[in-house]
Amino acid sequence: MLSYIIRRFLLMIVTLFGMSVLIFLLLRLMPGNVADILFDAGGYIDPAERAQIEAELGLDQPIVVQYVNWIGSLLRGDLGYSYITERPAIEEIAPRIPVTAQLALWALVFSVVFGVPLGVISAVRQNTALDYVLRLISLSGLSMPSFWLALLIIMFTVQYFGYIPIYTATPQSVWESLAMYAIPAAAVGFRSSALIMRLTRSSMLEVLRQDYIRTARSKGASENAVNYHHALRNAVLPVVTIIGIEAAFLIGGLIVTETVFNIPGVARFLVESILWRxxxxxxxxxxxxxxxxxxxxxxxxxxxxxxxxxIKYSD
Structure with missing residues (x-):
């Protein structure tokens, strides 16, 4: 087990190294840089000032040197300096991480709380009216874009409650956080819950057809024991995988949701920063x-x- 953990950890480090190289190179392949944008916005070009900005950003150095300097700064906790806001990058990024993290957390909670139980119910009640309704809901969740659902929610709340559910202040407690993020979390988590529901249903149906499930029933085990103790425990692995994927996706996949609900999070700020290079x-x-x-x-x-x-991991 220990050797497996070490191997996975080393693989994680190698993956992060490859990602850092890819991120660095792709950003440099984009046409233009921050110096071009600054001078284009001002309507003039001063070669001396432009060269000074490029030197301060390290853009005049070889690309390998730029990469080494960037990684070294990251390891020291120095994230650089934003030329657009004229503030240290850490001061721009740090306040936005908790905002996106809370939104992603509540969206994931919504997805799991609704997706897993409804998927189990749909599998246990296979081919009943309830199963058909839940399958229709899951298909709707997979088909409906989150930004369109968010706009519908805003129009509905404005029409019937005279209230716009947008971000107004930083929540100070768990309940304030829930009240603030409940609507956008539901909007973005609806698709994830539909995906989790369908995967839970298919995984449960596969397990419920296994021989040991029939054996448990023949021994007189109750339906609850069969469904939740035997079947669900063995059907949960693919569900855990998709929950992990969705958790990772939500951190960077909230761009449109944060824009629609005026949430000053990481994803929205990333798009703005890309536009400004x-x-x-x-x-x-x-x-x-x-x-x-x-x-x-x-x-x-x-x-x-x-x-x-x-599951056993050999040493």
């Missing part, structure tokens, strides 16, 4: 999202051994 902000935000994705996948791999005792 703000290298320190873009590099570090994309790297942060990559770290979240890789770490979540690492945690999911570790959960396999906990949730399924049949």
């Amino acid at each position: 703000d290298y320190p902000i873009v590099q570090n935000l994309v790297m942060f999202i990559a770290v979240v994705v890789v770490v979540v996948n690492f945690v999911v791999d570790m959960l396999y051994a906990v949730l399924d005792p049949r």
